[in-house]
Amino acid sequence: MNLKTDVCIVGAGPGGALLSYLLAKQGISVILLERHGEIAKEFRGEHLNEEGEAILKEYGLFDKVEQLGLLRMETLEYWEDGKLFKTIYPDPKVGHLGIHVPQSHLLQVILGEAKKYSHFTLMTNTRVVDLLKDDSSCFYGVRASHKGKEFTIESNLVIGADGRYSTVRKKAGIDVTVRKHGYDLLWARIPAPLNWEPSIKMALIDGMQLSLFTQAKGYIQIGWNIPENSFPELRKQPFTPFIDKLIKAFPQLKETVESHIQSWQDFVLLDVHSNFTDCWGKAGVVLIGDAVHTMTPTGAFGLNSAMKDAEEMAKLLSKEKIEELDFAVCATKRKKEVEKLQAIQIEKEQNFATQFVIYS
Template sequence: MGRPLRHTATLHTDVLVVGAGPAGLALTLMLLRSGVRVALAERSTSFRRDFHGEILQPGGQRILDRVGVLDGAVRRGARELAGFQVRSGDRVLLDIDYRRLPGPYDKLLALPQAHLLEELLDACGRYPGFEYLPGHRIGSLSEHDGRCTGAVVNSSLGARRLWVRAHTVVAADGRFSKTRSLAGIGAGRSDLFDQDVVWFTVPAHGRSTGRVRVHRAGASAVLVHDTHPDRLRIGWTLPHRGWQRAAERGIDAIRDELAAALPEFADLLHEHLTSLAGLALLDVFAATAETWVRDGLVLIGDAAHTHGPLGAQGINLALQDAAALHPVLVDALDAGDFSRRRLAPFEAARRPAAEAVTRMQRLQAKAFFGAGGAVGEFLRARAAGVVTRTPIGARITSRVAYGPSAVDVRDELFGRGAAVERGAA
């Protein structure tokens, strides 16, 4: 039998956002509150899947608070963390205490991404200009006179093809962006980080770290932090391509090595880490797309730039991208001009910030995961002491918390035009 015929329909909107991650949903909400019609296409039908990145920095917290969703997301379940620590055995090499920052954003939040995405989606659903397209994969981009004018998205739930006609398409579909690929834009991948990272969680009722802790363990490192509800999230950092060799040794050897690195949680590891199937390998790499804007097309978040997990910068940068792009798109719609020139201020503002984070992560990796024996350990401890106990440390903490260049929400643009919640008088 041949493939079933697909029914094709057309949807007209102002902006098509591809990808319902933090960047895509936050941008959608800001645009809706500014009277902009938005269609959001997401290939998945549920947020109930495992996400590795869930640490929310103060910069991201402030953006979510300004758009009115932080408290609701936290009420769905989150854990507060006082900061970052790097340890070697019983020694604390580095203690970045976020309580030194001014409130209310004087902490990290371990916020499950499903909770954040569901709260953002619920907020978007209050606006009549919102069209949500779950279970829709982008199939092709539409162009006219060299400008992107929308996309064709295909439903995985039935025989339907939808042509979404839009003034601008925003690719927010992650590090392996299909939208970016369809546009023929190179990802700019670079294996700058010589690590593999394996993630898993274990139940930990009544046990906690209170911080994001990185434990140096020979040639590797183990990251551990509290996560909702009453669990520990653990990331095992190995030399690049080291996971295959580790897996060949078997789960018993892996469990013993991790228990030696985390002795206070050894009982939990022996009880709950029983199979390789419970471990997920994260492909760690850096990438910066060759361009982020074209006529009628913008890349944001991981689709534009990808980072390693060190320092928990991914969600922070994605939310800041959304806040930076929001006024640029409003301006473009007001002017009726969706050219690369009109959209370029977004890339000009955000590319340097993304590149600065990549440089910072490379330095962090060399400083705290590098080799060097006793001499290297001594130098790292001296450098960490400067960060922990001097005013320089407070400035470094603020830079990690808010990024190289702080971004705020242009909420004076809210309430324009048709930005009325459903059911509002």
């Protein structure tokens, strides 16, 4: 099987999905590839900031997502020894401190809009095996595999939106610089107690950050920083003393924590790192989102940055300009913004403990 399209986008996360929709809307034919069978995956960035909210509103998507369900954060709280000691409220002009949007809701809306165009195709359970390259070292498509059968997709442009471990980036031979941040992250999700207000709650446990993010549909996502590479040794230790620290920090969670976090297996480990690359593309290939600038979870910038990349890329592309795309134009503008955000993340991580100095 040999397919042809104007643009082949690899990775159906929010960045890849949004770009697919924006290009299809311009009359550009798009094939979007996703290696998973299920589009929405757990424990991914699901918090919109003002920038992400503005992008969705600009293209008439926000109201549709809200109809499916989202949740505006009303406060940012700092807790010590089970007591609240500092609360931050949103700017009245903004009205929230972030919005939780289940990724399934976001992608359902974006892809639903994209599917209205006959020249948009979504292929799930499909992974990229290699990139197609001509004699002049220009890339002109991908070799992919679906349920064990390989086929090719020829395209004028391949866009890698396939995450921090991007296959497109590797196959294009684009180097990446990885920065470790000294911690890993344990994720868990539990039902929220009755009358739990939409909020972000923070605590300091053994000098490390513990965060609670209220989610739509009545859940709380726990993000617990632990020293880098410490989990193999940590999980050899008794579980109860560890989880008791969570209950001590937030006593109101005692019942739901004890009911839903009963072993180390109830946590998901995230290897935390950020990365960046000076090269955002080569002839016939461009990278966006985590594929070119992985963010840490701090500040919830990743989702929003990926969508901003998609928006800027869509503005540069038209059916007539695909092959002449100067990706350096997009990279130059976005690179400065991303560098600024990654610097903010490092500052927030380094200064987190200072939020508790006054209380202590």
